[in-house]
Amino acid sequence: MPEQQSPISDAKMQVAALHTEHQAKSVYFLLATTGSAIAFAVYKTSGHSLDWCLLLWGGAIVSWALSWWCGIRNRIRAEMCLECNASMLALTDGTHPYAADPQAETIVKKDFDDNNNSAIKYYRRQLRLLALGVAFFIAWHVTEMAKIEPEAPLTLANPAGATPSAAAQSLP
Numbered sequence: 001m002p003e004q005q006s007p008i009s010d011a012k013m014q015v016a017a018l019h020t021e022h023q024a025k026s027v028y029f030l031l032a033t034t035g036s037a038i039a040f041a042v043y044k045t046s047g048h049s050l051d052w053c054l055l056l057w058g059g060a061i062v063s064w065a066l067s068w069w070c071g072i073r074n075r076i077r078a079e080m081c082l083e084c085n086a087s088m089l090a091l092t093d094g095t096h097p098y099a100a101d102p103q104a105e106t107i108v109k110k111d112f113d114d115n116n117n118s119a120i121k122y123y124r125r126q127l128r129l130l131a132l133g134v135a136f137f138i139a140w141h142v143t144e145m146a147k148i149e150p151e152a153p154l155t156l157a158n159p160a161g162a163t164p165s166a167a168a169q170s171l172p
Contacts, residue, residue: 020078023078023123024075024078026123027071027074027075027078027123027126028071030067030071030126030127030130031068031071031072033130034064034065034067034068034071034126034130034133035068037060037064037130037133037134037137038061038064038065038068041057041060041061041064041137042061045057053140053143053144053147054140056136056137056139056140056143057136057137057140059132059133059136059140060133060134060136060137060140061133062133063129063130063132063133063136064129064130064133066125066129067125067126067127067129067130067133068126070122070123070125070126070129071122071123071126073118073122074119074122074123074126077115077116077118077119077122078115078119080111080115081112081115081116081119084108084109084111084112084115085112087108088105088108088109088112091104091105091108
């Protein structure tokens with residue numbers, strides 16, 4: 001007869017599955033965001049000539065590209081964690097080729113911890129680099145705005161032959 005899991009164990013498994021699913025969706029959202037940010041930044045510079053302000057723009061592009069790379073690395077490490085979980089289940093069931101090795105479980109646990117810690121680090125880097133790219137892009141945009149010459153102040157022209165009204169003449 002198959003072994004029954006306790007309700008607490010089932011609840012823990014459900015929470016872990018929801019957490020993993022949420023984390024994956026978050027990483028994929030950030031991947032899409034960085035790709036969109038790069039595309040938007042490239043679009044915004046069409047027609048621009050090379051100048052020092054583009055260094056800030058380049059900082060944004062590099063930050064976003066590194067953010068995207070960290071997101072990919074996060075997903076790879078998360079996949080490796082799933083493989084470790086599968087290996088641990090196989091070790092527990094005795095179906096793993098190294099199930100008889102007393103150190104196999106310890107090795108798999110260490111691999112899981114290493115991959116999990118790396119996935120967490122890559123996620124944090126992904127988020128920080130995305131924010132850094134936003135800061136670079138805003139700095140670039142502000143410097144571009146500062147370079148724009150202000151327009152001449154708007155003056156009201158007096159049409160030929162028009163005379164001010166009595167109300168306008170009474171103003172100080």
